[in-house]
Amino acid sequence: MELSRKKxxxxxxxxxxxxxxxxxxxxxxxxxxxxxxAIAYFLDPLADRLERMGLSRVLATVVISLLTALIFVLAxxxxxxxxxxxxxxLAKAAPDFVAQLQLWLGEQFPQIFVExxxxxxxxVSLQNMLKDQGTAMANAVLNSSLAVFxxxxxxxxxxxxxxxxxxxxxxxVAKIDTWLPRQHADVIRxxxxxxxxxxxxFVRGQLMVSTILGSFYAIALLLVGLPFGAVIGLIAxxxxxxxxxxxxxxxxxxxxxxxxxxxxxxxWIAVVAGIFVFGQFVEGNFLTPKLVGGSVGLHPVWLxxxxxxxxxxxxxxxxxxxxxxAASIGVFGRFLVGxxxxxxxxxxxxxxxxx
Numbered sequence: 001m002e003l004s005r006k007k008x009x010x011x012x013x014x015x016x017x018x019x020x021x022x023x024x025x026x027x028x029x030x031x032x033x034x035x036x037x038a039i040a041y042f043l044d045p046l047a048d049r050l051e052r053m054g055l056s057r058v059l060a061t062v063v064i065s066l067l068t069a070l071i072f073v074l075a076x077x078x079x080x081x082x083x084x085x086x087x088x089x090l091a092k093a094a095p096d097f098v099a100q101l102q103l104w105l106g107e108q109f110p111q112i113f114v115e116x117x118x119x120x121x122x123x124v125s126l127q128n129m130l131k132d133q134g135t136a137m138a139n140a141v142l143n144s145s146l147a148v149f150x151x152x153x154x155x156x157x158x159x160x161x162x163x164x165x166x167x168x169x170x171x172x173v174a175k176i177d178t179w180l181p182r183q184h185a186d187v188i189r190x191x192x193x194x195x196x197x198x199x200x201x202f203v204r205g206q207l208m209v210s211t212i213l214g215s216f217y218a219i220a221l222l223l224v225g226l227p228f229g230a231v232i233g234l235i236a237x238x239x240x241x242x243x244x245x246x247x248x249x250x251x252x253x254x255x256x257x258x259x260x261x262x263x264x265x266x267x268w269i270a271v272v273a274g275i276f277v278f279g280q281f282v283e284g285n286f287l288t289p290k291l292v293g294g295s296v297g298l299h300p301v302w303l304x305x306x307x308x309x310x311x312x313x314x315x316x317x318x319x320x321x322x323x324x325x326a327a328s329i330g331v332f333g334r335f336l337v338g339x340x341x342x343x344x345x346x347x348x349x350x351x352x353x354x355x
Contacts, residue, residue: 023314023321031317036161038320042204043068043162044169061167069159079230086231191331198298198327205292210240212287213279217250220275224268226254227261236276240283242300242307247283251276302326 023030043064050060165172180188214237221229236250254272262268306326310318340346 023317031320032157033161034317034320036158037165039068039158039162040165040169041199042207043166045200045204047166047169057167057170061163064166065159065163083231083234086228089228191335194331194335195324195328198331199324202292202298202327203323205288206241208291209283209287210237210246213237213240213246213283216279216282217254217275221254221272224271224275225261226258226272228257229254232257236279242303244280244300245304247276247280298323298327298330302330 046064047057047060050063051057055063177185177189214234216233217236218230218233221233226232232250232253235253236246238246239249240246251273254276255269258269258272262272303323303326306322306329307319310322310325312318314321
């Protein structure tokens with residue numbers, strides 16, 4: 001039995017090492033396939049629901065694919081140009097914001113804002129740098145946005161992969177189940193269900209929360225008349241994927257811009273702050289409890305670390321697999337800790353041979 005365990009450890013360890021090496025070497029080439037698999041995974045429950053309503057799997061897949069493509073195209077045509085324009089405008093307006101901040105500090109705190117002071121010199125240097133680099137920054141933002149746009153347009157592999165995987169998802173899962181080692185099949189199924197529960201509870205739910213919050217922040221800030229409200233709302237919504245961070249980042253950005261834009265209208269500054277207070281209240285009391293649930297096993301710090309680590313290692317591909325891998329590691333970690341707490345090493349018991 002001991003030899004068998006050693007062999008199993010070698011096989012599983014070697015397989016994990018090969019998988020990591022495979023992703024590291026072919027990370028960029030795998031991007032459309034990983035994205036397609038992620039889309040199919042997240043849309044599979046909707047396809048199952050349509051099947052229960054009487055549609056065939058093929059028809060359900062076609063309906064979902066057409067609706068997804070329509071939403072994607074509308075987002076590219078309507079939202080992307082607005083975001084590019086606001087990003088460029090924000091880059092160009094940054095020097096003016098610094099100049100206004102310098103003026104306000106000089107009026108409010110003249111005793112610490114004297115000539116040759118460290119604070120004054122630092123702000124002047126920042127303003128000059130932004131002024132000199134403003135056009136370059138704007139062009140870089142524009143060029144990178146256009147590159148992403150071209151990349152998305154040319155990326156025809158992802159929808160094809162997602163369509164076929166969504167069509168055959170249940171059959172693929174059933175087929176993979178037949179490949180599991182019989183001795184550990186029940187344990188692997190249990191771990192897979194736990195991982196799916198974490199992903200379903202957190203990723204699917206948090207994506208809905210981020211979409212709802214981002215749309216609310218963007219629309220509300222645009223209605224208030226805040227410059228760059230759409231891009232700030234989008235940033236707040238995207239960063240809301242990490243709990244509490246989105247409202248803090250979005251609130252700081254929006255209130256900072258509001259201080260300069262609504263200089264002599266403090267009521268509107270309070271309204272902008274109230275938008276994020278209301279958004280945080282709705283998120284914490286309604287959206288997150290209903291859509292994400294209480295205990296999904298992904299701590300915000302662990303989530304931020306996994307996004308940073310996998311993003312640094314594999315780029316955008318790493319960002320796509322960071323949350324599933326983090327969820328899997330969390331499930332395996334809790335499983336191993338549970339085995340440890342039930343074992344003789346923790347309980348201080350001897351095995352039968354040592355008694």
